[in-house]
Amino acid sequence: MTETKPLILVRPPQGLAALNLHELTQYWELVRTFAQREIMLRYRQTALGVIWVVLQPLLTAGIASFVFGKVAGFSQGDPAFFLRAFSGQIAWTIFGLSIFKISTCLVGNSAMLSKVFFPRLTLPVASTLAAQMDTLVAFAAFVLLMPFFGVAPTLAILTIPLWFAALATMALGLGMMMAALMVSYRDVQFILPVWLNSLMVFSPVQWPLAKMAGKLGALGTLYFLVNPAAILIEGFRWSLMGGALGIAPWQVAYAAVMSVVILLLGLLIFRMQERRFADVI
Amino acid sequence: MSSSTSSTKMVGVSKLGKRYKIAPRGTRPGTLTENILATLRGKQPPKEDFWAVREVSFEVHQGEVVGLIGHNGAGKSTLLKLLSRITEPTEGQIALYGRVGSLLEVGTGFHPELTGRENVFMNGAILGMTRKEIQTRFDEIIDFAGPRVALHLDTPVKRYSSGMTMRLGFAVAANLNPEILIVDEVLAVGDAEFQKKCLGKMQEVAGSGRTVFFVSHNLAAVTALCSRALLLHGGQLHEDGPVARVAATYQLMARSGTALGGDLTHAQRTGTGAGQFLSLNLQPFAPDGTPQPLVYNGSTLQLELTVKAEQVLTDASVTLWIADSNTYRLIDCSSALHGKLVRLEPGETARVRFTLGELLLKPGLYTLGVSLGRPEIEDIDTIDFAGTLEVAVDPEAAQAALILPGAYTCRYKTEIIPGSELPEGLTVNTSRQAA
Numbered sequence: 001m002t003e004t005k006p007l008i009l010v011r012p013p014q015g016l017a018a019l020n021l022h023e024l025t026q027y028w029e030l031v032r033t034f035a036q037r038e039i040m041l042r043y044r045q046t047a048l049g050v051i052w053v054v055l056q057p058l059l060t061a062g063i064a065s066f067v068f069g070k071v072a073g074f075s076q077g078d079p080a081f082f083l084r085a086f087s088g089q090i091a092w093t094i095f096g097l098s099i100f101k102i103s104t105c106l107v108g109n110s111a112m113l114s115k116v117f118f119p120r121l122t123l124p125v126a127s128t129l130a131a132q133m134d135t136l137v138a139f140a141a142f143v144l145l146m147p148f149f150g151v152a153p154t155l156a157i158l159t160i161p162l163w164f165a166a167l168a169t170m171a172l173g174l175g176m177m178m179a180a181l182m183v184s185y186r187d188v189q190f191i192l193p194v195w196l197n198s199l200m201v202f203s204p205v206q207w208p209l210a211k212m213a214g215k216l217g218a219l220g221t222l223y224f225l226v227n228p229a230a231i232l233i234e235g236f237r238w239s240l241m242g243g244a245l246g247i248a249p250w251q252v253a254y255a256a257v258m259s260v261v262i263l264l265l266g267l268l269i270f271r272m273q274e275r276r277f278a279d280v281i
Numbered sequence: 282m283s284s285s286t287s288s289t290k291m292v293g294v295s296k297l298g299k300r301y302k303i304a305p306r307g308t309r310p311g312t313l314t315e316n317i318l319a320t321l322r323g324k325q326p327p328k329e330d331f332w333a334v335r336e337v338s339f340e341v342h343q344g345e346v347v348g349l350i351g352h353n354g355a356g357k358s359t360l361l362k363l364l365s366r367i368t369e370p371t372e373g374q375i376a377l378y379g380r381v382g383s384l385l386e387v388g389t390g391f392h393p394e395l396t397g398r399e400n401v402f403m404n405g406a407i408l409g410m411t412r413k414e415i416q417t418r419f420d421e422i423i424d425f426a427g428p429r430v431a432l433h434l435d436t437p438v439k440r441y442s443s444g445m446t447m448r449l450g451f452a453v454a455a456n457l458n459p460e461i462l463i464v465d466e467v468l469a470v471g472d473a474e475f476q477k478k479c480l481g482k483m484q485e486v487a488g489s490g491r492t493v494f495f496v497s498h499n500l501a502a503v504t505a506l507c508s509r510a511l512l513l514h515g516g517q518l519h520e521d522g523p524v525a526r527v528a529a530t531y532q533l534m535a536r537s538g539t540a541l542g543g544d545l546t547h548a549q550r551t552g553t554g555a556g557q558f559l560s561l562n563l564q565p566f567a568p569d570g571t572p573q574p575l576v577y578n579g580s581t582l583q584l585e586l587t588v589k590a591e592q593v594l595t596d597a598s599v600t601l602w603i604a605d606s607n608t609y610r611l612i613d614c615s616s617a618l619h620g621k622l623v624r625l626e627p628g629e630t631a632r633v634r635f636t637l638g639e640l641l642l643k644p645g646l647y648t649l650g651v652s653l654g655r656p657e658i659e660d661i662d663t664i665d666f667a668g669t670l671e672v673a674v675d676p677e678a679a680q681a682a683l684i685l686p687g688a689y690t691c692r693y694k695t696e697i698i699p700g701s702e703l704p705e706g707l708t709v710n711t712s713r714q715a716a
Contacts, residue, residue, distance in 0.1 A: 006293070006376035013369055033406040037392065037399075044394050115389040116407055117366040117381075185313040278368040279301065 013275050019267055023119035030118055034126030038101075039133055053134045054141040057093055061086035064206035074211050080149040083142070084241055088205040090138050091236040094167040095229055096196050096205075098131040102175025103192055107182050110281040120274050121267075124176045132168055142240065154242035162256075163236040170229060170259040173266030180273035183281050203230040204237070209246045224251050231255035290378060291461055291492040292341040292364070297373035299335075299359050302328040333359040334516045337373070341494075343460075346487040348507035348524055349496040350531050356516040357496050358465070361385060364494065365463050379460025379492070382408055386465070387450035393439035397430060397449055400438050404453045418456045425478070426452035448475060455482045462486055463494040473608065480506060500669045504528055504646055528646075529575065529673055545651075545667055552662040556594050556623070556653050559587040559630065561667050568639075575673040578644065582637045582670075586651060590625035597623045597661055599633045599695075600652040603670060608648070611689040612637070617656065619695040632698040637691050642672045 024031065043049045065085040069075030078084070105123040106113065113120070146153065182188040204212070209230075224231050224247070231251045238245045334356040341347055351357050362368045364375060365383030390407040391400045401422060405415040415422075423431045426448045430441075438446055464483065483506060487493045497503050503510060503524065510527035512520040514534065520527050545558045566581040567573045576582055584601060598617035602610045614635045616622065623631055647670040652663040 006378050007380070008366070008375075008377040010363070010366060010370060010375040010377070012371055012373075029411050030406045033403055033412075037395065037403055040399070041392065041394050109390075112390045112407065114367065115386045116383060118407055118409070181313075187313050275369045278362065 019271060020119075021121075024121055024125060027119050027122050031122045031126045031129065034122060035129040035133075038127060038130035042130075050137065053137040057086060057089035057138050058141070061089045064089070068207045072207075074208060080151050080241070083145060083149045083151055084208060084237065085206055086142060086145070087237045087240040088233065090135060090142060090240075091163075091167060091233040092200060092203075092205045093138055094132065094135050094164060094236070095171045095233065096200055097134075098128060098168065098171040099175045099178060100192065100196060101131045102127040102172065103178035103182060103188065105175075106179045106277060106281065107186070107189075113281055114278050120277060121270065124172060124179055124270070127175065128168060128172045131171075135164075151241065153240075156239045156242050156245075158239075160236070160239045163232055163239055166256050166259040167229070167232045167236065169263045170232070173259070173262035173264070176266035176270040180270045183273060183277055199227070199229070203227060204234050209234045210244075225254070228255040228258040232259070288342040288344065290340055291343050291345075292339075292378070293376040294340070294364075295338045295373055297334060297337045297360075297363060297375060298371050299333050299363055299368065300371040301331045301333055303331045304328060332516050334363065334513075337513075337516075337518045339511060339518060339521055341461075341492055343492060344487065344490045345509060346483075346493045346495065346507045348503035348510040348527075349494060349513065350498075350500065350503055350510055350527065351513035351519075352534075355513040357513055358385075359516075360513065361463055361465055361494070361496060377461060380409065380458075381461045381463065382454070382457040382459030383463040384408075384451075384454045384457075384465065385463070387447050387454065389450070391438055391446065391450060394437055396437055397434045397441070400449065401453055404450065405457075408454060408457050409459070410457060414458070422452045422456050425455060425482070427475075444472070444475075451475075451479055455479070455486075459491070461492045461494070465496045466498070500528055500531070500646060500671070529671065543668070545664060548664045548667060550662055550664045552652075552654065552660045554662065555592040556588055556590045556597060556625070556661045558651055558653065558662055558664060558667070559589050561586050561649065561651065563668070563670065576640065576670060577673055578640070578642060580640055582640050583634060584637070584649070585632055585634045587630055587632050588623060588625070588653060589630045590623075590627055592627055594623055594625040594661070597653055597655060599623060600654075600656075601635055602650045602652075603642070604648045604650060605645075608665075610650070611642070611647070612640075612691045614691070614693045614695070615656075616695045616697065621695045621697050623653070623697060625699075629699070632696075634696040634698065635693050636696075637693045640672075640691055642689070644672045646671050 043052060046052060048055065061082060062085075065075070065082040068085070069078075069081040075081035102124050105127040106120070109123060178188055178192055200206070231247050232255050234247055235245070235252060235255075337356075337360065349357050349360065359368075361383070362385070363370050364377075365381055365385065367383075367385070390404050392403065395403060401419065402412065402415055406412070410418075423434065426445075430445050430449050430452075433441065433445070438449075441449070462483075480502065483493060483495065487506070493506075495503065495506055507524045509522065510520075510524040511518060512527045512531050519534075520530050543560045543562045545560055548558075550557075562585045563576075564583045564585075565573050565576040566583065568579060568581065570581075573580070586599060586601070588599065598615055598621075600613060600615045600617075602614070603612040604610045614637065616633060616635075621633075623633065625631055648666050649668040649670055650663070650665045651667045652660065654661040654663070
């Protein structure tokens with residue numbers, strides 16, 4: 001009998017799960033297919049189709065610029081206030097909306113999870129890819145709108161990939177936590193929109209940070225420590241709109257570190273819960 | 282058996298166990314807050330251990346086709362889920378010496394909104410095929426699925442008939458190229474022609490030197506396809522050996538156990554549903570009248586059906602037939618021939634007992650079909666596969682000396698016993714013997 005090493009050895013899981021990220025490269029094709037499916041499905045049987053990707057943040061930005069610009073009077077004659085609101089909305093698409101989309105990736109595929117094996121990590125990663133495709137389209141629309149508001153890109157725009165990466169990383173980490181928790185506790189799907197909504201209200205998505213900074217005073221530091229996403233959103237807006245950066249370098253560093261920490265934490269929770277998915281879902 | 286020690290080991294399972302924690306009856310799962318509070322107080326809600334699979338060990342070699350049989354709840358599905366890595370074991374280990382393709386449900390990952398073409402790629406990717414592999418096999422897949430699917434390749438799958446969806450699903454899976462193929466109950470779908478095609482494909486896969494795990498309740502299919510079978514009972518490996526021997530044990534268990542088999546409430550059926558068969562029980566007797574565990578050529582066989590009326594049943598007759606593996610009906614028994622008709626008020630049950638004397642059938646597997654209705658007028662309840670009948674090889678009779686009829690006929694008598702809930706002792710008194 002030929003005694004060869006087994007290709008796969010299945011054993012009871014012990015202790016902390018290994019992250020096994022190489023599975024992702026092995027199954028890259030599947031990640032792509034999942035992402036493709038999500039994109040294809042999202043706008044099927046809609047009259048406007050992919051236009052919604054742009055229309056949704058545009059409408060929200062329109063409302064925000066009316067409420068905060070006109071009613072609250074934040075715009076103060078800034079002709080590009082709408083564009084400012086739009087840039088915040090794009091940042092929110094990268095972060096908040098992605099968390100929401102990723103959070104359903106397991107529960108939404110429960111039939112598949114209990115019937116076939118594939119690395120579960122492919123699902124949240126594919127959801128991220130699909131969600132960030134929306135961002136790219138919205139970003140293209142933003143660039144097209146810039147000349148109409150007389151905004152010229154500054155050198156700051158070169159930093160955009162950094163903000164984008166940090167926000168998307170943080171979103172993936174939080175999304176994975178939510179997705180894993182939702183398998184056991186469907187409560188997540190009720191509390192998540194509430195949490196995300198409040199997070200949006202408390203982050204400089206629809207209002208300019210400069211207007212708030214003065215009012216916060218010493219609390220400002222604490223605010224950023226609690227909400228590192230706010231730093232990244234503000235940075236993202238700055239990279240698009242130029243002007244003065246309202247956040248300190250140490251805050252940026254803190255946010256970057258936090259996004260990696262959150263990603264690792266998300267991965268860990270996802271991995272630990274993963275072995276239970278098929279049994280619980 | 283092809284499991285000679287010289288061939289390559291493909292699957293090695295040792296002391297495999299899977300435990301589920303189940304809440305005792307009458308409790309409900311906790312919410313997040315409840316669970317957190319319980320953990321903080323150090324008081325976990327009581328959970329009972331349930332071993333779906335335990336202490337299972339076996340090896341499978343290259344080119345073997347192994348059937349997995351067992352009754353509902355024996356642990357077949359759990360074992361398949363463990364082998365295909367959907368769920369992780371609690372103890373023991375599985376060593377897989379090749380790529381595993383599992384087919385626990387046809388059309389896994391099919392999305393109703395995607396077109397047939399898109400779903401082929403989706404499904405293929407989930408089952409572990411690369412895009413290139415699917416592309417090169419695309420025509421083959423569509424060809425296998427049949428012309429009707431080919432015609433609607435760019436229609437969303439939600440507009441497909443369920444049969445078409447199944448065909449497409451199996452077509453993708455059948456063209457997978459894993460070294461170890463795991464198949465669960467796929468043959469329960471599709472028409473007879475397609476089932477035959479599926480069986481043929483699996484034979485072909487096995488013939489090409491790959492290893493196949495096949496789970497089915499269809500004992501005839503298992504015996505036709507597999508050389509070796511594993512019998513699971515209560516989560517443990519009860520028997521492992523040549524398929525004929527294991528199938529005989531399985532059938533023996535079905536006879537002796539009370540909860541085993543015989544239940545027809547979940548069977549695939551057609552008819553108006555005004556009445557339903559609840560169960561079918563078999564009891565073979567030796568020619569001298571003593572009960573025996575297995576059916577042999579020349580045995581007397583008692584088959585008892587329980588019928589329940591949903592609506593008023595007037596003058597319905599019960600037909601039972603024995604068919605061979607090609608679904609040819611060999612022996613038909615009708616209660617109407619003896620003038621025995623079922624008359625029941627809604628909710629009432631009755632037992633219909635056919636006693637087949639001197640059953641002259643050669644050893645092999647047969648299927649049992651039952652039908653309730655008024656012939657040519659109304660089909661109330663028909664179950665084409667109500668059970669299997671294995672005529673065992675009689676160790677005391679020489680094969681060559683079997684008495685077999687040129688045509689299949691069988692003398693039988695019919696009894697209708699009203700009220701099935703009556704104790705066994707009472708029913709004997711109330712039963713009316715047929716002439």
